[in-house]
Amino acid sequence: MKKKWLFFLLMIAALLSGCNRNAPINEHSQGVWDHYFVYPMSKLLLTLGHLFSGNYGLAIIALTLIIRFCLLPLMLRQFKTAVAxxxxxxxxxxxxxxxxxxxxxxxxxxxxxxxxxxxxxxxxPMSGCLPALIQMPIFMALYYAIRRTEEIKLHSFLWVQLGHRDPYFILPVLAAVTTFISMRLSPSMSEQQMSQMAIMSYIMPVMIFMGASSVPSALSLYWVVGGCFSIIQSLILRTQLKSAKIAENGQAS
Structure with a gap:
């Protein structure tokens, strides 16, 4: 669990360190990172945006849900490993x-x-790190795809412009709150681990808030939707774990 959140801290640090590669991304962009990561992400967002009549905010929400559902088998495996x-x-x-x-x-x-x-x-025991490892390049590609795709960068969704920071800090606050709740609801930690992670459960939301306050609002939106997904996922897994324990105790008696 600590390793998982360490990956997210490193990811935030990488984003906050900044990058001067602001040239528009397209099919002619050179380099492995641009051609095989950033451009496909930009293309996918544009395609989803067209499906939602040019609403790139909904496109980012849809993309987040697609990514999380694709990662769900790995998350379930991580949960089973933690229980074991x-x-x-x-x-x-x-x-x-x-x-x-x-x-x-x-x-x-x-x-x-x-x-x-x-x-x-x-x-x-190393399988728990896999979802975080996979999400890092996805998140970084999404970051640069938003910065370097004009249609998305200049698009307004709700009260924010996707390519700019939230002026009211609503999304960063929501990102921090959903992170805190999802960490506290984690069904894969014992009571001892929860006490050990108590400090991290307060530090991590602060780091998420700082990161979300410094990146385009589209990334904050990605965090919020992902956090809500994690909360629902944790609630479902906690219910299943409770039912399994009841059944196990029933068989033991």
């Missing part, structure tokens, strides 16, 4: 007690035992 890791926690703690030493050899044996435990139960 919780069940393995007692065995992991026993191994940590067994190999308390800080010397290299003891730590190597601990890692070997941990890997054997993961393999035995079919758990891959």
């Amino acid at each position: 890791m919780q069940k393995l926690r007692p065995e992991m703690q026993k191994l940590q007690e067994k190999y308390k030493g800080t010397d290299v050899e003891t730590q190597r044996k601990l890692q070997q035992e941990m890997m054997m435990l993961y393999q035995k139960h079919g758990v891959n």
Whole structure:
């Protein structure tokens, strides 16, 4: 979980660092990044915009939902991995007690035992990072596609111009609030992990607010819609997890 949010912090830092590549994007744009990432994203947004009669705000909402639904299988896998890791926690703690030493050899044996435990139960602890890794280039491509596509950059949606920051900071606030709620509702964390993540659950929304306040409103809109999707997803998963625990307790009794 901490690694996941670290990726988002790095992503925000990359955006805030800025980039001077403001030339309009088109099919003739050179370079791997422009030709295979930014231009396809720009083309997709323009296509969705045409489907919504030139409303690029709705196009960004639709794109966000498409991305999140495409990532849903990975998110479900991440959830199952986190639940499996919780069940393995007692065995992991026993191994940590067994190999308390800080010397290299003891730590190597601990890692070997941990890997054997993961393999035995079919758990891959690194799978939780995959959704965040995939979203990073998507988000960055979306950022530059908006900045370098005039039709989107100059389009007005609700009270904002998509290519400019929200003058009233409404979207950044909503992005921060939805991030906070989605983190607190995360069904894949134990009570111990929740206490450990308490500080991060306050720091991360602040970082999201700062990032959303410094990028085009279209990106803030992407954050808000993605946050709402995460909240609904977490509520559904929490319900399923609660039902599974009730069924498990019923079988045990």
